[in-house]
Amino acid sequence: MGYKLELENISKVYGDGDSSIKVLDSVSLKVATGELVAIVGPSGSGKSTFLSIAGALLSPTEGRIIIADKEINKLSEKKLNKVRMENIGFIFQSANLIPYLTVKEQLLLISKLAGRQTREDEEKAAVLLKRLGLAHRADQYPEHLSGGEKQRVAIARAWMNNPEIILADEPTASLDSERGRMVVKMIAEEVKLSQKAAIMVTHDKRMLDLCDRVISIEDGQLTELAKEA
Amino acid sequence: MFLALREIRHAKLRYSLIGLIMVLISLLVLFVTGLANGLASDNASAIQNMNADYLVLQKDSDNQISKSELDEKQLLQAKEVAGDDNTEDLGVRMSTVEKIDTDKKVDVTFFAVDPNGFLSPSLIEGKSISKTGKDEVIADAALKQEGLKIGSEIKDQASGKTFMIKGFTEGVSFSHTPVVYVNFNAWKDLQKSIGQEQSSVTAIALKGTDKTIKAVEKEMKGVNVLTTKEALQGIPGYSQEQSSLMMMIVFLFLISAIVLAVFFYVITLQKINQFGVLKAIGAKTSYLSANIVSQVAVLTIVSLIISISITYGLSQIMPDSMPFVLTPEVIAICSLLFIIVSLGGAALSLYRVAKVDAIDAIGRAV
Ligand SMILES: Nc1ncnc2c1ncn2[C@@H]1O[C@H](COP(=O)(O)OP(=O)(O)O)[C@@H](O)[C@H]1O
Ligand SMILES: [Mg+2]
Numbered sequence: 327m328g329y330k331l332e333l334e335n336i337s338k339v340y341g342d343g344d345s346s347i348k349v350l351d352s353v354s355l356k357v358a359t360g361e362l363v364a365i366v367g368p369s370g371s372g373k374s375t376f377l378s379i380a381g382a383l384l385s386p387t388e389g390r391i392i393i394a395d396k397e398i399n400k401l402s403e404k405k406l407n408k409v410r411m412e413n414i415g416f417i418f419q420s421a422n423l424i425p426y427l428t429v430k431e432q433l434l435l436i437s438k439l440a441g442r443q444t445r446e447d448e449e450k451a452a453v454l455l456k457r458l459g460l461a462h463r464a465d466q467y468p469e470h471l472s473g474g475e476k477q478r479v480a481i482a483r484a485w486m487n488n489p490e491i492i493l494a495d496e497p498t499a500s501l502d503s504e505r506g507r508m509v510v511k512m513i514a515e516e517v518k519l520s521q522k523a524a525i526m527v528t529h530d531k532r533m534l535d536l537c538d539r540v541i542s543i544e545d546g547q548l549t550e551l552a553k554e555a
Numbered sequence: 556m557f558l559a560l561r562e563i564r565h566a567k568l569r570y571s572l573i574g575l576i577m578v579l580i581s582l583l584v585l586f587v588t589g590l591a592n593g594l595a596s597d598n599a600s601a602i603q604n605m606n607a608d609y610l611v612l613q614k615d616s617d618n619q620i621s622k623s624e625l626d627e628k629q630l631l632q633a634k635e636v637a638g639d640d641n642t643e644d645l646g647v648r649m650s651t652v653e654k655i656d657t658d659k660k661v662d663v664t665f666f667a668v669d670p671n672g673f674l675s676p677s678l679i680e681g682k683s684i685s686k687t688g689k690d691e692v693i694a695d696a697a698l699k700q701e702g703l704k705i706g707s708e709i710k711d712q713a714s715g716k717t718f719m720i721k722g723f724t725e726g727v728s729f730s731h732t733p734v735v736y737v738n739f740n741a742w743k744d745l746q747k748s749i750g751q752e753q754s755s756v757t758a759i760a761l762k763g764t765d766k767t768i769k770a771v772e773k774e775m776k777g778v779n780v781l782t783t784k785e786a787l788q789g790i791p792g793y794s795q796e797q798s799s800l801m802m803m804i805v806f807l808f809l810i811s812a813i814v815l816a817v818f819f820y821v822i823t824l825q826k827i828n829q830f831g832v833l834k835a836i837g838a839k840t841s842y843l844s845a846n847i848v849s850q851v852a853v854l855t856i857v858s859l860i861i862s863i864s865i866t867y868g869l870s871q872i873m874p875d876s877m878p879f880v881l882t883p884e885v886i887a888i889c890s891l892l893f894i895i896v897s898l899g900g901a902a903l904s905l906y907r908v909a910k911v912d913a914i915d916a917i918g919r920a921v
Contacts, residue, residue: 383835383914410913411837422832424558426565438557439837467565483836 330490330523331357331380336389338375349375351546357523362514364534365527367543373527374495376543380525381414381493382406394490411440415484417494423468429479430464436486454482458512474505481512492524503532510536559850573818577858580811581893585866587807588889591800593878599790601727601734602783606673607760609768610786614777619789620647620758627754629775636774637767643672646742647757649730654701655708661701664729667742674760676736681705681722689740692718695733696725714748730791808896816900819851823904830908831915844905851901859890
């Protein structure tokens with residue numbers, strides 16, 4: 327109990343027949359409330375695949391996925407979409423903001439997509455932007471933001487729906503290490519503050535001290551690394 | 556709608572350029588359509604606007620009004636079958652008249668009608684002709700441009716007969732010539748002068764239901780019953796003009812369909828990544844499709860409003876001699892077709908959007 331996300335015996339095979347590759351081989355992971363878990367591993371080891379499965383974007387070949395105490399493997403595409411919208415916030419490698427929306431609109435779009443648009447959403451967006459130091463940027467377009475600012479908008483956007491879990495795929499890849507650290511720090515703080523959970527794929531060893539656990543992925547297996555003091 | 560409008564607002568230049576192309580294409584469509592209609596009415600408004608449903612022509616006339624000839628027996632038979640009130644004799648003779656005291660010649664078409672019958676033209680000026688007077692006419696207002704007025708006299712070249720203009724009507728032409736209305740007394744003189752049977756006429760105009768028409772078709776020998784619309788095809792030059800213009804219009808629509816489809820498709824391809832992100836953050840295909848459709852619809856409607864205004868402006872400054880007619884109905888039909896064509900063009904893009912997977916937004920090693 328107290329787990330936001332449980333993955334049990336997940337396997338993923340790409341392709342079929344001779345050309346098939348097993349990227350994940352019966353791996354399991356539980357993420358508790360308030361935890362920020364880092365996933366590390368060489369390129370092509372299956373980090374993004376693992377994250378996509380955890381985020382219900384990709385269905386595993388085998389295994390069970392439980393998000394916020396709900397088993398989602400057998401859900402229809404439409405219901406999965408709803409689960410994603412209500413429970414999961416994504417932060418992508420490059421911020422992937424919509425170029426023609428202002429910073430504020432990027433956040434409001436999320437509540438629009440969920441079919442509501444209230445005063446509360448506006449207030450919530452304002453609070454999030456303020457917390458991430460973006461209040462003065464609210465009416466600007468992404469093209470006028472620095473890389474770090476864009477990534478922070480992406481974080482704010484991911485929090486907009488009040489998701490249980492944040493999934494971030496190399497969120498710091500396009501940032502210098504100082505800004506990268508700031509971004510990760512913000513994710514960690516939000517997770518603690520709002521009692522949520524997060525998984526972050528990262529290449530950057532210098533970020534690991536900000537995470538609660540570090541999991542390495544290699545040859546289809548997960549290994550928990552001991553945290554350095 | 557939200558995304559659609561934001562995007563147009565943000566990328567004004569790009570969308571103005573697309574809009575400009577759409578304005579130009581739809582302008583061309585409207586213009587050629589107006590010209591086709593203008594030519595049609597310049598050619599044949601006397602038949603188009605005729606206050607009758609059907610025309611009875613001679614069977615051997617190839618459905619061409621100018622070749623048709625009906626004799627007295629057929630006239631009486633038609634009246635008997637369809638009823639006196641529903642039938643009206645019509646004489647048609649293409650000719651050339653001379654404005655008296657000058658050498659100026661004008662091609663006209665004489666229409667012989669009963670001045671009290673339902674084919675009698677409505678006047679915009681002057682008086683109607685009598686049923687018996689042999690030398691009175693009502694002329695199409697186009698003849699005013701030749702310097703003719705009420706009281707002017709014209710001389711028919713073929714018969715040498717002289718007529719006085721009693722009144723003017725408007726919007727009546729036949730084979731691109733203005734129509735001059737005479738009564739049947741004058742018609743007989745015209746017939747006699749060129750050695751034709753005096754009592755024969757060109758056609759019989761009918762009003763009535765399908766039933767009367769069926770009866771006429773069954774009872775009368777040696778005739779064809781055509782709707783006035785069908786009879787238009789038998790006016791010299793009419794179908795040739797209309798079919799070439801129609802072809803242009805069809806091709807314009809085809810070209811716009813292809814150009815717009817390619818445009819929208821390229822724009823959509825450029826945004827495939829964005830659609831992936833939008834799907835990952837919860838947008839459904841239906842939501843994205845609705846946005847694309849509404850974006851195309853907004854662009855099309857704005858472009859149409861602009862091009863309709865331009866067309867209207869152009870038609871105001873065009874010289875009267877240029878045949879150009881665009882009724883609100885025709886504009887509405889053209890606009891509707893254009894909207895359908897551009898939405899059809901967007902359909903290809905919708906297919907692409909449906910295929911985008913949210914997972915594309917996550918960076919993969921591949
Ligand atoms: N859709 C796919 N079809 C086939 N192979 C794939 C697909 N996606 C990823 N792979 C393969 O799976 C492996 C893991 O990919 P990925 O999860 O993107 O790795 P990482 O994010 O750790 O770099 C790679 O070898 C990649 O080539
Ligand atoms: Mg990856």
